[in-house]
Amino acid sequence: MPEALNFLREMNNKGLKPNVITYSTLIDAFCKEGMMQEAVKIFMDMKRVGLSPNEFTYTSLIDANCKAGNLSEALKLKKEMFQEGISSNIVTYTALLDGLCQDGRMEDAEEVFREVLETGISPNQQIFTALVHGYIKAKRMENAMEIWKEIKGKGFKPDLSLYGTIIWGLCSQNKLEESELVFSEMKGCGSTPNHFIYTTLMDAYFKAGKTKEALNLLQEMLDNGIEFTVVTYCALIDGLCKKGLLQEAINYFRRMPDIGLEPNVAVFTALIDGHCKNNCIEAAKELFNEMLDKGMIPDKAAYTTLIDGNLKHGNLQEALSVEKRMREMGMELDLYAYTSLIWGLSHFGQVQQAKILLDEMIGKGILPDEILCICLLRKYYKLGYLDEAFELQTEMVNKGLITGTCDYAVPNART
DNA sequence: AGACAGTATT
Numbered sequence: 001m002p003e004a005l006n007f008l009r010e011m012n013n014k015g016l017k018p019n020v021i022t023y024s025t026l027i028d029a030f031c032k033e034g035m036m037q038e039a040v041k042i043f044m045d046m047k048r049v050g051l052s053p054n055e056f057t058y059t060s061l062i063d064a065n066c067k068a069g070n071l072s073e074a075l076k077l078k079k080e081m082f083q084e085g086i087s088s089n090i091v092t093y094t095a096l097l098d099g100l101c102q103d104g105r106m107e108d109a110e111e112v113f114r115e116v117l118e119t120g121i122s123p124n125q126q127i128f129t130a131l132v133h134g135y136i137k138a139k140r141m142e143n144a145m146e147i148w149k150e151i152k153g154k155g156f157k158p159d160l161s162l163y164g165t166i167i168w169g170l171c172s173q174n175k176l177e178e179s180e181l182v183f184s185e186m187k188g189c190g191s192t193p194n195h196f197i198y199t200t201l202m203d204a205y206f207k208a209g210k211t212k213e214a215l216n217l218l219q220e221m222l223d224n225g226i227e228f229t230v231v232t233y234c235a236l237i238d239g240l241c242k243k244g245l246l247q248e249a250i251n252y253f254r255r256m257p258d259i260g261l262e263p264n265v266a267v268f269t270a271l272i273d274g275h276c277k278n279n280c281i282e283a284a285k286e287l288f289n290e291m292l293d294k295g296m297i298p299d300k301a302a303y304t305t306l307i308d309g310n311l312k313h314g315n316l317q318e319a320l321s322v323e324k325r326m327r328e329m330g331m332e333l334d335l336y337a338y339t340s341l342i343w344g345l346s347h348f349g350q351v352q353q354a355k356i357l358l359d360e361m362i363g364k365g366i367l368p369d370e371i372l373c374i375c376l377l378r379k380y381y382k383l384g385y386l387d388e389a390f391e392l393q394t395e396m397v398n399k400g401l402i403t404g405t406c407d408y409a410v411p412n413a414r415t
Numbered sequence: 416a417g418a419c420a421g422t423a424t425t
Contacts, residue, residue, distance in 0.1 A: 021416055024416050025417095027416090059417045059418075063418065092418080094417095094419065095417075095419095096418090126418055129419040132419090160420080161420045167421095168421060194420095195421085196420060197421080200421050203421080230422085232422080234423055235421090235423080269423050269424060270422090270423045271423095272424090303424085304424050305423085305424045308425065338425090340424085371425095
């Protein structure tokens with residue numbers, strides 16, 4: 001798309017001199033559209049016509065590169081910026097720190113944060129939130145809470161993002177009571193939780209088996225006029241299904257269009273799984289077809305759910321045909337799909353086929369967990385393939401998949 | 416003119 005450069009030239013011809021702001025705005029727009037090459041072209045053109053990029057220009061490019069996972073390019077730009085004598089500001093640092101956090105490079109992110117302090121820039125909520133989020137993602141909740149306490153010690157009033165991040169972090173660590181305290185404190189301080197926060201907490205309540213609390217929160221959302229999103233419905237439908245409240249889940253699902261929302265693949269998958277696990281495989285298949293009829297493209301999770309549902313209902317052939325369709329769609333099987341299929345095949349006594357899939361997954365660098373390995377081993381023993389079982393057991397021990405201390409020949413109710 | 420937060424499958 002060379003239109004942007006033409007556009008700039010046209011502006012010039014009309015005597016409307018594009019300035020640094022014009023160029024920076026265009027660069028940022030192309031970055032946000034994911035058209036990096038185009039953004040870079042404008043960046044180079046800007047330099048060519050003698051305009052100097054400033055902190056805004058660089059920040060847009062650094063942020064876009066971070067979000068695209070090109071950390072090295074982002075760091076290169078930061079260095080270039082420094083060499084050009086343009087100082088980074090809090091927004092530049094936040095973009096870079098967040099990029100490093102998203103990439104799991106916490107030591108580098110901490111280094112960036114130190115640089116902020118050393119430069120004399122006072123950190124604001126956004127950069128604290130980015131850092132807190134990084135720690136949570138790295139499963140270092142203790143560090144996240146230290147920052148949280150530090151912020152509150154400084155007398156900052158946490159904003160919605162920070163409250164939301166902390167609540168999400170505590171939920172992800174199954175620290176529901178603490179999460180609840182922060183949630184109450186938030187409301188007490190006059191902040192109104194948004195749909196992100198309500199959805200996070202409701203989902204956590206459902207996952208912890210606290211159905212009543214989850215439903216109370218749902219009511220609170222309705223009372224406070226909080227917007228429902230597709231994700232809210234997804235968490236709600238999944239939670240209801242897992243509690244066996246299938247009809248309730250269906251009702252919410254069917255009422256989504258009433259408020260202008262259409263179920264996406266994730267919502268269908270939650271409901272399909274719910275039907276499978278509540279003994280309604282036929283209805284699950286109908287839902288899957290309904291999804292196809294709507295022109296939606298099932299993802300790995302959707303296919304895996306249908307495969308697993310069929311296996312658990314004794315339909316091995318149908319499960320294998322779904323697997324075939326999945327592969328024909330050009331999808332690689334993942335840990336979930338392999339686990340389900342290997343379990344199913346061994347359950348039906350097809351241990352050779354299960355072994356083929358096991359080798360295939362290991363070949364791709366996807367490692368089965370110990371439970372799956374033991375499940376397959378026990379089936380070998382049970383079917384009387386003792387030599388093969390022993391061989392497989394040795395192989396699994398050598399690959400570090402099992403510890404090898406159990407007596408797998410002992411029949412087990414689960415196999 | 417630029418930065419930070421949530422969901423479904425074994």
